[in-house]
Amino acid sequence: MACGLGPMSRPASANVLSQQAREDNMERRKVYELLEAPAALDYELYLQTDRLLTCQKPFDDLANADELQFQIVHQVEELWMKLMAYTIVAVDEHLRAKQAFRVTTLLGRCHRIMRMMTEQLDLLETMSPKEYQQIRLQLGNGSGQESPGFRVLLRIIPDLWQTFDAAYVSGAGRTVRDIYDHGYAHDEAYAIAEALMELDELFGKFRWHHLFLIHRSIGMGSASLKGRSVDLLQAGAKHRFxxxxxxxxxxxxxxxxxxxxxxxxxxxEKASQ
Incomplete structure (x- = not known):
């Protein structure tokens, strides 16, 4: 009887090739090269993935296996802050026009951005202090305080108060106390005030979370990359817009x-009587 290969049988050479293919697929440098391939499809071209995915260090220049994560997390934070700054400008425009529903919707978007920014910092907690120190040496004299998105947000968010005050508080013949107490009506002014409050709170939580990340990574008694004690960051975490x-x-x-x-x-005692 002729002996043929059954449906589940494979030549030994095929198994070897398959194993070699799997090893090739999991080779870090090859994966890196695949991700950096020139864009060809519509999705890639629209998102400019060829540019986006080459914004990180070349594979051979990485200080260690965690540096790619470190760069990506911080780059994504910058993208979120860019979107948030763009949105804050829109909030200010709609505040001036007293379009309360649009204002609260856009502030809600900012709230979601802040939550994601805070949550994704947790990824950096998967790095050991030793691995972080190796990456830290690659920053030169840089620090997170030099973030363009962070500096822009610190500059423009406080300006929302002047616009809100002119449209809904003093400009409307009211005080903040009126909105919350004496003339409390749970109205548009109150809803916007609470949305601004939440933005302030979430930004503060982000800064505190970042502070604890530093504490966990390098300790609070050490000097930052600028030669300053990271204890100074606590003052920033206590800041309110x-x-x-x-x-x-x-x-x-x-x-x-x-x-x-x-x-x-x-x-x-009353209940027991």
Whole structure:
């Protein structure tokens, strides 16, 4: 009886070739080269992937296996901050036009961007302190404080307050206290104020998260790449864009709770009677 190859049988040479192909596919340099291939398809051309995927260091220049992650995380952060800066300008325009729904929608977009920026910092926590130090030496004298997106956001976000104040607060014959207390109506002014408050809060959380990342990576007592103690970053983490929105809560609590220290009847005792 003729002996043929069954459907599941393969020549030994085929298995060897298959194994070699798998090894080739998983070779880091080859994967890197495939990703950097010239764009040819519509999707690649539209997104300019050939330019985008060559913005990182060449494979042979990487300080270690984690430097690619380090560069990509920070580059993505810059892209998100670019989008956020673009959106903040639109928020300001719609504030001037008193288009409240558009303002809150766009601020909601900023909130989502800030959450993603904060969450993706967690990727950097998968690096060991030793690996981080090797990459840190590649930064020259650079630091995150030199981020163009970060510096632009620090500059333009506070300006939203002047526009909001002119359109919904003093320009409307009101105070922040009116919006939150005396004339509280849960209206457009309140909704926008709370959206601004959330933006301020999320930006602060991002800065605190970044501070803890530094603490985990290099420690808080060390000098930064600029020769300054990273303890100075704590002052930035405490910064608020819209202090009026934070202060009004203190004012209301102080007024409402002037007798908080007074001993009141126990709820538990009343319930047991």
């Amino acid at each position: 819209f202090p009026e929105l934070w202060d009004v809560r203190v004012e209301m609590t102080d007024e409402w709770g002037h007798d908080y220290g007074r001993v009141r009847d126990s709820i538990a």
